[in-house]
Amino acid sequence: MQWRPHDFRRIFVTDAVRSGLPPHIAAKICGHSTVDTTIGYAAIYPEDVITHHRAFIARRRAQRPGEEYRDLTAAEWDEFLAHFELRKVALGTCGRDYGTPCAHENACVRCRLLRVDPHQLPRLEEIHANLADRLQEAKEQGWLGEVAAIETTMAAATQKLDAMRTAGNATVHLGMPDTRPAAGRSRAS
Ligand code: SF4
Incomplete structure (x- = not known):
């Protein structure tokens, strides 16, 4: 098997997200303009990690006062x-x-x-x-x-x-x- 530099990028992202790094942070680190690009690493990226992370965010937001998520004036x-x-x-x-x-x-x-x-x-x-x-x-x-x-x-x-x-x-x-x-x-x- 031949390793290319991009493979290490995928490995890093997968490992980081599996370890709990939010996908949008991984997207920033990789320089992706949208998190969709990061999610596009689906071949090695388990979809359920994103699903679980989104569920976590939704649960957390539901427990917090709604005004915490409004835009700043x-x-x-x-x-x-x-x-x-x-x-x-x-x-x-x-x-x-x-x-x-x-x-x-x-x-x-x-x-x-x-x-x-x-x-x-x-x-x-x-x-x-x-x-x-x-x-x-x-x-x-x-x-x-x-x-x-x-x-x-x-x-x-x-x-x-x-x-x-x-x-x-x-x-x-x-x-x-x-x-x-x-x-x-x-x-x-
Ligand atoms: S303005 Fe000057 S004196 Fe006041 S807290 Fe800051 S550094 Fe200290």
């Missing part, structure tokens, strides 16, 4: 996208949970949720230098109430700078997710 979609817009900050991206407000009074330099954009290294260095100046001034002027706060912020900035310099070119900034092209939607401006 334009306002809901805009609200979803707006969350990611609101996570853009000067130094990079805020990593807080979806739908939650800033819990740290926008003190991003101190915040562990900040994902610093490597391109903003000079900005962070500038902030660090500015903090050093402010710390010196506070000490000289006897503004002891500010010293501890500035030192805390400086320590956080130093830690972030060290992490960025250590990571060097290994850091890959993935940017903000943009689901609009994939979803075929656009946001009203």
Whole structure:
């Protein structure tokens, strides 16, 4: 028997779906534009796997409130996208949970949720230098109430700078997710 590359594709799909992978996910992995193409692997693909999977989905949907399966309204979609817009900050991206407000009074330099954009290294260095100046001034002027706060912020900035310099070119900034092209939607401006 002679094996062709396409045979391994069929074997993969069959094995994955038999192991419980939903056919529409298999279709995505294979690059099929419709699940029908995936189902077309019928020669080696047991129809009852699809039947059972569809029955499972039907049972699951029957048990869930119907409104969970309605289309999103334009306002809901805009609200979803707006969350990611609101996570853009000067130094990079805020990593807080979806739908939650800033819990740290926008003190991003101190915040562990900040994902610093490597391109903003000079900005962070500038902030660090500015903090050093402010710390010196506070000490000289006897503004002891500010010293501890500035030192805390400086320590956080130093830690972030060290992490960025250590990571060097290994850091890959993935940017903000943009689901609009994939979803075929656009946001009203
Ligand atoms: S302080 Fe933290 S939670 Fe708030 S915006 Fe900055 S990174 Fe996000």
